[in-house]
Amino acid sequence: MSFKNHARSVGIAAGCLGMLISSTIASAASGAPADLTAVPFAELMNYQITSVSKQREDLSSAAAAVSVITQEDIRRSGMTSIPELLRLVPGVQVARISGNGWAISARGFNGTFAGNLLVLIDGRSVYTPLFSGVYWDVQDTLVEDIDRIEVIRGPGATLWGANAVNGVINIVTKSASETQGTLATMGVGDVERGFAGARHGGRLGERAHYRVYLKYLERDEFEASGGFAAHDATEDFRGGWRLDWDIDESDTLTFQGDVYSGERDGTFFDSTAPPLLPAPIVVEDTAEVSGGNLLLRWSHEISEASDLSLQFYYDRTERESVSLGEDRDTWDLDFQHRFPLLDEGNVLWGLSYRRTEDDITNGNVVSFAPMKRSDDLIGGFLQAQLPLFDDRLVLTAGSKIERNDYSGWEIQPSGRLSWSPLEGHTFWGAVSRAVRSPSRFFDDAKLRIVIPAAGFPLIFEQVGNRALEAEELLAYEVGYRLHVERTFSLDIALFSNHYEDQIAQAPLLAPPPPGVALQTQYINGEEAHSYGLELSSRWQVLERWRLDLSYSFIDIDRHLAVSGVGAPLATTDRKTPSHQAVLRSQLELPLDLELDTTLFYTSTINSLDVPGYLRVDLRLGWEPFEGVELSLTAENLFDKDHLEWIGAEAPSTRVPRSVHARATVRF
Amino acid sequence: MIDLAVLRAARAFAVVAVLASLASASGAEPFAVDEYRLKAAYLYNFAQFIEWPDEAEAEADPALHVCVLGTDPFGSALDETLRQRRVRGQRLTVHRIPQATVDDECEIVFISRSLRDALGPVLASAQRRGALTISELDGFARAGGMIELTERRAKVGFTINLDAANRARLRISSQLLELAVVIGDSNAAEGD
Numbered sequence: 001m002s003f004k005n006h007a008r009s010v011g012i013a014a015g016c017l018g019m020l021i022s023s024t025i026a027s028a029a030s031g032a033p034a035d036l037t038a039v040p041f042a043e044l045m046n047y048q049i050t051s052v053s054k055q056r057e058d059l060s061s062a063a064a065a066v067s068v069i070t071q072e073d074i075r076r077s078g079m080t081s082i083p084e085l086l087r088l089v090p091g092v093q094v095a096r097i098s099g100n101g102w103a104i105s106a107r108g109f110n111g112t113f114a115g116n117l118l119v120l121i122d123g124r125s126v127y128t129p130l131f132s133g134v135y136w137d138v139q140d141t142l143v144e145d146i147d148r149i150e151v152i153r154g155p156g157a158t159l160w161g162a163n164a165v166n167g168v169i170n171i172v173t174k175s176a177s178e179t180q181g182t183l184a185t186m187g188v189g190d191v192e193r194g195f196a197g198a199r200h201g202g203r204l205g206e207r208a209h210y211r212v213y214l215k216y217l218e219r220d221e222f223e224a225s226g227g228f229a230a231h232d233a234t235e236d237f238r239g240g241w242r243l244d245w246d247i248d249e250s251d252t253l254t255f256q257g258d259v260y261s262g263e264r265d266g267t268f269f270d271s272t273a274p275p276l277l278p279a280p281i282v283v284e285d286t287a288e289v290s291g292g293n294l295l296l297r298w299s300h301e302i303s304e305a306s307d308l309s310l311q312f313y314y315d316r317t318e319r320e321s322v323s324l325g326e327d328r329d330t331w332d333l334d335f336q337h338r339f340p341l342l343d344e345g346n347v348l349w350g351l352s353y354r355r356t357e358d359d360i361t362n363g364n365v366v367s368f369a370p371m372k373r374s375d376d377l378i379g380g381f382l383q384a385q386l387p388l389f390d391d392r393l394v395l396t397a398g399s400k401i402e403r404n405d406y407s408g409w410e411i412q413p414s415g416r417l418s419w420s421p422l423e424g425h426t427f428w429g430a431v432s433r434a435v436r437s438p439s440r441f442f443d444d445a446k447l448r449i450v451i452p453a454a455g456f457p458l459i460f461e462q463v464g465n466r467a468l469e470a471e472e473l474l475a476y477e478v479g480y481r482l483h484v485e486r487t488f489s490l491d492i493a494l495f496s497n498h499y500e501d502q503i504a505q506a507p508l509l510a511p512p513p514p515g516v517a518l519q520t521q522y523i524n525g526e527e528a529h530s531y532g533l534e535l536s537s538r539w540q541v542l543e544r545w546r547l548d549l550s551y552s553f554i555d556i557d558r559h560l561a562v563s564g565v566g567a568p569l570a571t572t573d574r575k576t577p578s579h580q581a582v583l584r585s586q587l588e589l590p591l592d593l594e595l596d597t598t599l600f601y602t603s604t605i606n607s608l609d610v611p612g613y614l615r616v617d618l619r620l621g622w623e624p625f626e627g628v629e630l631s632l633t634a635e636n637l638f639d640k641d642h643l644e645w646i647g648a649e650a651p652s653t654r655v656p657r658s659v660h661a662r663a664t665v666r667f
Numbered sequence: 668m669i670d671l672a673v674l675r676a677a678r679a680f681a682v683v684a685v686l687a688s689l690a691s692a693s694g695a696e697p698f699a700v701d702e703y704r705l706k707a708a709y710l711y712n713f714a715q716f717i718e719w720p721d722e723a724e725a726e727a728d729p730a731l732h733v734c735v736l737g738t739d740p741f742g743s744a745l746d747e748t749l750r751q752r753r754v755r756g757q758r759l760t761v762h763r764i765p766q767a768t769v770d771d772e773c774e775i776v777f778i779s780r781s782l783r784d785a786l787g788p789v790l791a792s793a794q795r796r797g798a799l800t801i802s803e804l805d806g807f808a809r810a811g812g813m814i815e816l817t818e819r820r821a822k823v824g825f826t827i828n829l830d831a832a833n834r835a836r837l838r839i840s841s842q843l844l845e846l847a848v849v850i851g852d853s854n855a856a857e858g859d
Binding site: 036042044045046177178 | 705708
């Protein structure tokens, strides 16, 4: 290999170097492709193939920044919850607010009520229209049954619709046929006080498989910044089932559901009581959370290149606490059809309808008017994919057209191009438009805040605005992917995002009601530009040692779009760390031991005064017998505790060091 | 504070690196495998977990013949996987047969997708020979084939038509049956 190439550009040099190193290592390690015949058959059946399944193919050659957390990644991370697992994805910002609260976002704009990510579990949206965000604490399942978590950074609105502005997270569980047999898992730790789960999968007749699961967990409270107990413990009990029935060769029916119930301790600043003390009053509050869902999906394969699916789900969530109560029912119907176009292309189109009804119990800080509201969302999309020049160049273009009750009709088109000049190399680029519709909170909520001024309480009110438009994003992305079979892969994505009509707080010009000093409301008053880079690589150093390194950078510039009287009070602060990196090492040792180390680095969040931190996780796993797995996981090993977030709503809590042991048995 | 943590982390990684170099380089945990390399390994496993009725007679023949009928999808993967491998003392040899009839020698017959429309005659000729039939064709097991390789979410599974295997007096290990979706002819009839 000539070294002249290296001089050309840093990018090419890095790529070549990577290939050189990996191929050298690969030949040094074994001299031949790995011997699959030495792998136990049952294990072999868990291997994934690189080249077939249509969905898979779309993902690996996708003209988008896609990352996948596999079941193996999940198992070897030692992590116990879905929001924590998202730390493994480059470009996703995960900040733990408390023992049971997370602020999670992709490509910036993080917050307690961050709302630019669309999250789906087996095709069911778990995004709440209340604040257009996600209650991460109730999104859970038996993690052993998760097949993969697909994270698409950047707009996915053309397929998934409004609110898929900065990313889409698809949590996909295994089909029932892949979870046959019995699994029992149990763990104890200092923070993870205790968790236990059990699953049983079996067969109903010759063509239907089912599984049922139960899970319980108890998480201890953290420590608040002042050194006192944070009152943020968690208790959660859930169960569910999934049935997959292969009716005939081309039809599959999936019927699944979950129910859960639990308690989430929390605190909030009571800003309504006239303050007599210098410090704000902290009220302890325990939320009773419960809910359930039912999903029915029929998939029909018309031919190898054509299929259709019809899906219905119902979802109920309840959350009752002193600060606010919310009951919500959602019904959703979704239809998709794919058919071939010309020789190699295909068209995917779909229609969807969603109705959501809520019933709010007002608290004394936040109140909603009206207290009940129902909203409808209808939409359709069409996307065509056309391979050109021997499949080397693939053009994907389409749009979603949607109507919501908050901002009316929205059009969200995108165009994507991917080019694979050589086997294993893909370049891609995309331009897309996405919107984030205003939430119920922005429309209808009133916030009451009392601030002492010279010993005299002044009352501020923040009121909703029904005239809000959706926030708009125009996104430009380019990327490159390199894949050297089995040894090395590299994924680079660059983006430039232009946001308009972002929602910000502005003073109301009309005279405030008696007793109120000032009223503010939300207006479409800000613009922003963000740009950044996400890099991830995977290197199979030795047959038994794998390294994953990812790094992401983002810079956001926000500014007011309105000036003069009635302009927003201040631009909403940047709450996103500029730099993040994750280094993961997965090592198989003799005697069936596994040693997995993960380093997380997050830079300072300037506007919140949250210092940068380094977190180290360590997991030691042992499989003494086939089907028995013991592991010991330490999170945040070299640090007693650290701060990840400071919220305005409640005292900040520190994320502590924690250790837990776990045993899993399969039979 | 960070600096100290960086130092400790670097030390932790140094330990990991040392352990890695100690660990031997065998076994595998690949993140994804080429489809036909994986399927070739499946074929090897099938050979291991299935016994042919005339095993005694076969011992006279030092080779177990794996025949690929129709257009070969494996490329070099099958030869590379089976080279130097033995099953119950027998060498595994790969034969490519472009036409739709099963050679007398074949113990294992892989029927390529290209023979989709000739499945009836192929199965009949394999049955006469008492060979183990394997294919990726949809509905193969229900059509009277013995092992159908299936795919779900990028993972490879398989369906065994036990009646078809029994007719050829093949003995399939219970370990293999546990991993399979097992059907019989009665289901096949029901499906049609």
